[in-house]
Amino acid sequence: MQNHDWPDTLFTQSPPALGNQFDDDPLLGSWLKRALPASILAGLHGELRELGALAGGELYRLQLADLPNEPVLTQWDAWGKRIDQVAVSPLWREAERLAAKHGLVATAYEPELGRYARIAQFLKVYLLHPSSDVYTCPLAMTDGAARCLLNTGHTGLIERALPHLTSRDPATFWTSGQWMTETTGGSDVGRSETRAVQDGDGWRLYGRKWFTSAVTSQMTLTLARPEGNPPGGKGLAMFYVEIRDAEGKLNGIRVDRLKDKLGTRKVPTAELLLDGTRATLVGPPLNGTRSIEPMLGITRMWNSVCAVSFMRRGLALARSYARQRKAFGQPLEQLPLHADTLAGLEAETWGAFLMTFLLVELNGRLERGEIDDEQRALLRLLTPLTKLVTGKQAVSVVTEVIESFGGAGYVEDTGLPQLLRDTHVLPIWEGTTNVLALDTLLRSDLHSGLAALMGRASACLRNVSEPRMVAATQQALGALERAALVLESGQDPEVMQAGARRLALTLARALQLTLLCEHAQWMIDHGGDRRGYAAAMRFARQPVDLMTEVDPAADRLLLG
Numbered sequence: 282m283q284n285h286d287w288p289d290t291l292f293t294q295s296p297p298a299l300g301n302q303f304d305d306d307p308l309l310g311s312w313l314k315r316a317l318p319a320s321i322l323a324g325l326h327g328e329l330r331e332l333g334a335l336a337g338g339e340l341y342r343l344q345l346a347d348l349p350n351e352p353v354l355t356q357w358d359a360w361g362k363r364i365d366q367v368a369v370s371p372l373w374r375e376a377e378r379l380a381a382k383h384g385l386v387a388t389a390y391e392p393e394l395g396r397y398a399r400i401a402q403f404l405k406v407y408l409l410h411p412s413s414d415v416y417t418c419p420l421a422m423t424d425g426a427a428r429c430l431l432n433t434g435h436t437g438l439i440e441r442a443l444p445h446l447t448s449r450d451p452a453t454f455w456t457s458g459q460w461m462t463e464t465t466g467g468s469d470v471g472r473s474e475t476r477a478v479q480d481g482d483g484w485r486l487y488g489r490k491w492f493t494s495a496v497t498s499q500m501t502l503t504l505a506r507p508e509g510n511p512p513g514g515k516g517l518a519m520f521y522v523e524i525r526d527a528e529g530k531l532n533g534i535r536v537d538r539l540k541d542k543l544g545t546r547k548v549p550t551a552e553l554l555l556d557g558t559r560a561t562l563v564g565p566p567l568n569g570t571r572s573i574e575p576m577l578g579i580t581r582m583w584n585s586v587c588a589v590s591f592m593r594r595g596l597a598l599a600r601s602y603a604r605q606r607k608a609f610g611q612p613l614e615q616l617p618l619h620a621d622t623l624a625g626l627e628a629e630t631w632g633a634f635l636m637t638f639l640l641v642e643l644n645g646r647l648e649r650g651e652i653d654d655e656q657r658a659l660l661r662l663l664t665p666l667t668k669l670v671t672g673k674q675a676v677s678v679v680t681e682v683i684e685s686f687g688g689a690g691y692v693e694d695t696g697l698p699q700l701l702r703d704t705h706v707l708p709i710w711e712g713t714t715n716v717l718a719l720d721t722l723l724r725s726d727l728h729s730g731l732a733a734l735m736g737r738a739s740a741c742l743r744n745v746s747e748p749r750m751v752a753a754t755q756q757a758l759g760a761l762e763r764a765a766l767v768l769e770s771g772q773d774p775e776v777m778q779a780g781a782r783r784l785a786l787t788l789a790r791a792l793q794l795t796l797l798c799e800h801a802q803w804m805i806d807h808g809g810d811r812r813g814y815a816a817a818m819r820f821a822r823q824p825v826d827l828m829t830e831v832d833p834a835a836d837r838l839l840l841g
């Protein structure tokens with residue numbers, strides 16, 4: 282029987298559609314041709330297209346169907362035994378299988394691709410991440426743990442854990458945690474209270490870890506203070522812990538609860554009590570914050586790639602919607618102001634991509650010993666800088682993406698609110714924006730880092746010939762020079778700290794603009810494609826130099 286109150290002709294809106302995320306990316310194709318030798322690209326092309334199809338197709342559909350599922354902690358079995366089992370969502374189980382199969386960690390450690398291995402790895406991450414419900418969180422820590430163990434040269438642990446961490450077989454693949462944050466502080470890790478007590482050849486840990494993501498991992502690296510050690514970061518040491526024994530019993534660990542979080546809700550982030558957890562000391566019994574630094578270098582790079590990848594996903598959805606949603610008689614994309622809004626987001630995404638993959642490229646060089654001193658100095662500066670700027674860009678771009686859907690962007694079963702919430706973690710974990718800004722500007726090797734940054738930006742200027750892009754590159758170089766003058770002026774430390782975020786963002790945005798102009802010129806010279814030019818010009822019209830006068834006394838007055 283026909284329902285006459287609800288006619289078949291009633292307007293319904295089609296959802297945004299995702300195509301192959303490799304083919305549809307407006308920047309990837311040209312960047313790949315420029316960055317990779319043809320033979321390496323030819324070897325990767327098939328798998329990248331496969332991942333692009335998966336991320337925009339089957340896995341994306343599975344992700345939407347999986348929206349209501351979240352991890353579940355079961356602390357007790359039916360007979361009163363404490364078990365602390367965590368069950369993850371179906372999509373997470375699939376993401377784990379795909380991550381192992383496609384070597385999302387392993388690729389970086391395989392010798393065949395030489396210094397291009399990191400690029401190959403992170404292209405896969407870039408494509409898959411937004412459809413993985415942040416399964417990239419445990420993958421980042423796994424990669425960080427592998428690099429950290431290799432750097433320590435601890436043969437026993439390398440032989441034990443590395444084959445698992447870099448496995449392509451889902452049956453033998455392990456992930457790792459990174460347990461640092463305690464209730465006393467995540468930024469100020471030196472205040473950690475977890476104690477390490479020597480027990481025969483090994484150690485036992487006692488304390489509380491306040492944020493431990495991916496508690497389903499098989500191992501972790503963590504920090505604790507060996508008894509008798511001094512306070513502060515210097516007194517901490519780095520330990521290796523296997524989370525369960527061969528029977529699946531927890532290693533002196535109690536999972537007190539899973540965090541009820543704003544986003545990353547598929548990631549089981551737990552509060553843990555360590556009560557006699559068996560552990561192996563990795564590296565010296567002091568300076569654990571230094572020992573764990575290689576892990577942070579890697580996870581910050583993952584954070585940057587995931588930030589760009591979320592921006593790209595948001596824009597892919599927004600552009601699809603703008604093609605089919607009509608307002609005032611026209612598709613949204615034909616409305617000049619809507620087009621201008623999306624174009625601004627595109628420009629940010631291009632800038633963030635080029636900076637992030639410069640960082641990735643330099644890491645690949647470092648790990649294969651094909652890096653000179655200047656590139657090494659640039660890499661050290663770029664690691665915190667890229668993480669902090671891309672985290673902020675991702676939040677700003679994805680927030681605007683939500684608005685570009687109008688009311689639909691605010692509705693849970695579109696999947697868009699999850700994208701926004703997940704993006705919001707990027708400026709927080711792996712070092713907040715402020716902490717990384719200070720890390721950037723107060724480092725002892727800042728001088729060489731700045732010189733390397735200026736060197737890279739000047740190289741961009743040499744590679745650009747189109748007059749408006751020459752002017753834009755000079756504009757960026759001017760901002761860099763002003764920032765360098767401030768940094769080297771020896772200002773009052775309080776003033777320097779108060780201005781650190783704006784200084785760091787200025788350095789980052791100026792570099793992004795120069796990289797954009799350089800790539801745009803390459804695109805023009807290799808086939809006449811002017812989209813890069815449009816991105817560079819658009820980026821140049823957005824604020825690049827963010828430095829302003831700083832007045833800590835006025836700040837304090839305002840905050841009462």
Ligand SMILES: Cc1cc2nc3c(=O)[nH]c(=O)nc-3n(C[C@H](O)[C@H](O)[C@H](O)COP(=O)(O)OP(=O)(O)OC[C@H]3O[C@@H](n4cnc5c(N)ncnc54)[C@H](O)[C@@H]3O)c2cc1C
Pocket residue numbers: 458459460461462465466467468469492493494495542544545550706709710711712713714715716719
């Ligand atoms: C979803 C999620 C998962 C996480 N997973 C893990 C995990 O697996 N392992 C782990 O170890 N941690 C994890 N964390 C913790 C995360 O790394 C910390 O929350 C983060 O480092 C900040 O530490 P905090 O929460 O103690 O904030 P605080 O350090 O208390 O910082 C509070 C505010 O003060 C600012 N601030 C701090 N110091 C300064 C300064 N000197 N100058 C200016 N401003 C400053 C910060 O920028 C921040 O805005 C996770 C967090 C989240 C949200």
